[in-house]
Amino acid sequence: MESKKFILQESDIPTAWYNVLAEMPTKPRPMLNPATKQPLKAEDLFPLFTEEASRQEFNDTDKWIEIPDEVRDMYRIWRPTPLVRARGLEKALGTSSHIYFKNESVSPVGSHKLNSAIPQAYYAKKQGVTNITTETGAGQWGAALSLAARHFGLELAVYMVKVSYNQKPYRRSIMQTYGAEVIASPSMSTKAGRKIITDNPNYQGSLGTAISEAVELATSTPNCKYVLGSVMNHVALHQTVIGLEAERQMQMAGEYPDIVIGCFGGGSNFSGITFPFLRHNFTGEHNTRFIAAEPESCPKLTHGVLQYDFGDEAGYTPLIPMFTLGHDFAPANIHAGGLRYHGAGAIVSQLKADGLIEAADIPQLETFAAAQLFARSEGIIPAPESSHAIATAIREAKRADEEGRSKVILFNLSGHGLIDMAAYDQYLAGDLSNFKVTDEQIAENVSKLEKLI
Numbered sequence: 001m002e003s004k005k006f007i008l009q010e011s012d013i014p015t016a017w018y019n020v021l022a023e024m025p026t027k028p029r030p031m032l033n034p035a036t037k038q039p040l041k042a043e044d045l046f047p048l049f050t051e052e053a054s055r056q057e058f059n060d061t062d063k064w065i066e067i068p069d070e071v072r073d074m075y076r077i078w079r080p081t082p083l084v085r086a087r088g089l090e091k092a093l094g095t096s097s098h099i100y101f102k103n104e105s106v107s108p109v110g111s112h113k114l115n116s117a118i119p120q121a122y123y124a125k126k127q128g129v130t131n132i133t134t135e136t137g138a139g140q141w142g143a144a145l146s147l148a149a150r151h152f153g154l155e156l157a158v159y160m161v162k163v164s165y166n167q168k169p170y171r172r173s174i175m176q177t178y179g180a181e182v183i184a185s186p187s188m189s190t191k192a193g194r195k196i197i198t199d200n201p202n203y204q205g206s207l208g209t210a211i212s213e214a215v216e217l218a219t220s221t222p223n224c225k226y227v228l229g230s231v232m233n234h235v236a237l238h239q240t241v242i243g244l245e246a247e248r249q250m251q252m253a254g255e256y257p258d259i260v261i262g263c264f265g266g267g268s269n270f271s272g273i274t275f276p277f278l279r280h281n282f283t284g285e286h287n288t289r290f291i292a293a294e295p296e297s298c299p300k301l302t303h304g305v306l307q308y309d310f311g312d313e314a315g316y317t318p319l320i321p322m323f324t325l326g327h328d329f330a331p332a333n334i335h336a337g338g339l340r341y342h343g344a345g346a347i348v349s350q351l352k353a354d355g356l357i358e359a360a361d362i363p364q365l366e367t368f369a370a371a372q373l374f375a376r377s378e379g380i381i382p383a384p385e386s387s388h389a390i391a392t393a394i395r396e397a398k399r400a401d402e403e404g405r406s407k408v409i410l411f412n413l414s415g416h417g418l419i420d421m422a423a424y425d426q427y428l429a430g431d432l433s434n435f436k437v438t439d440e441q442i443a444e445n446v447s448k449l450e451k452l453i
């Protein structure tokens with residue numbers, strides 16, 4: 001393996017996050033109160049989220065938002081992360097394109113999620129909150145928040161999607177090792193969970209359901225706040241450390257990306273790697289393509305509609321303007337648990353509607369083939385989620401070769417897959433399949449949404 005790494009110093013960890021909301025040509029529509037349909041203000045979110053996260057959610061004026069020292073101190077545990085020129089993969093493909101990846105899998109919990117877990121736990125602590133709660137799909141976000149909660153001395157309850165709770169028991173153990181309480185969702189501990197179990201006793205859960213349960217716990221427990229790992233503007237903001245570092249590392253490599261790719265669940269790692277580069281498209285300095293790589297089984301950006309929808313299954317959250325498949329969409333049990341979410345964050349949705357970013361939907365088997373090639377050529381076993389970005393990078397490199405061009409392609413390796421080996425086992429045994437949703441199924445599901453756009 002002849003891959004080349006570009007390494008920054010600790011002092012190069014960014015001192016501010018990049019707030020794309022301040023510079024977007026068209027700002028997203030406002031979030032709405034579901035009862036009154038009136039636009040929300042930061043204060044309206046205070047009962048649910050921490051005050052600082054709520055303010056960041058609505059901040060569309062400050063281009064740079066300072067990273068607190070306490071957060072940067074914790075970022076130092078693993079940041080800056082390496083940028084790698086994937087020469088092994090280039091060689092395996094025989095491509096003339098240059099492929100780079102930003103390696104976010106080197107965090108202690110194995111994914112990018114810690115970038116936002118730390119500031120959110122910090123803001124909770126600073127505000128005097130004692131308990132936080134959240135949902136987790138594959139367990140990556142729950143693991144990250146468990147570590148952050150422990151560091152800042154907060155109690156944490158995590159609702160983990162039932163299918164992952166059973167498929168990925170080690171992520172549960174990781175959370176418990178850090179000291180979090182983990183509950184399989186749907187559970188009997190909330191009204192939302194009890195209703196879903198009563199209606200459908202075998203339901204294996206979804207992120208939407210788990211969010212409903214966590215929101216219900218937060219709003220019915222004193223001094224407890226809800227913390228979200230994706231979708232929201234403030235989470236995308238925190239993740240921009242990825243792209244800001246990558247921008248400097250691409251300078252070290254003496255190149256600028258033609259294409260930047262991130263896999264897509266709710267949008268946090270995609271936003272993190274792309275927004276700092278997108279800002280140079282706004283000024284006309286560059287004309288980079290940005291591709292969100294989503295599963296064929298949960299294709300909100302490629303096949304969903306832009307409409308106001310709830311962030312959760314039960315309809316407890318504000319109405320968010322998002323590309324959605326409908327908040328009760330039940331995605332197939334693919335192994336990329338972190339991508340099994342019905343909607344896309346408001347910022348990314350607006351960027352997609354304005355044609356400033358693109359999306360691709362990838363079948364599960366193609367992602368595992370890409371993962372295996374990447375593991376064999378670069379030595380890193382990628383998370384099934386990240387494999388969607390790898391598969392898309394491979395598609396783009398092949399397309400460039402067919403067109404007789406050479407491109408500079410950058411993708412985000414959002415996490416490693418060392419705790420997902422059961423999924424690889426099934427792939428190697430030939431037991432995995434693709435799950436395509438038809439446009440008719442999607443049309444039927446979104447037809448239930450109130451047409452506010």
Ligand SMILES: *Cc1c(COP(=O)(O)O)cnc(C)c1O
Pocket residue numbers: 111112113140141229230231263264265266267268269270338339383385386414415416
């Ligand atoms: C959670 C997760 C994702 C998907 O979430 P986004 O908010 O879209 O980034 C992707 N990759 C990994 C490794 C994850 O843990």
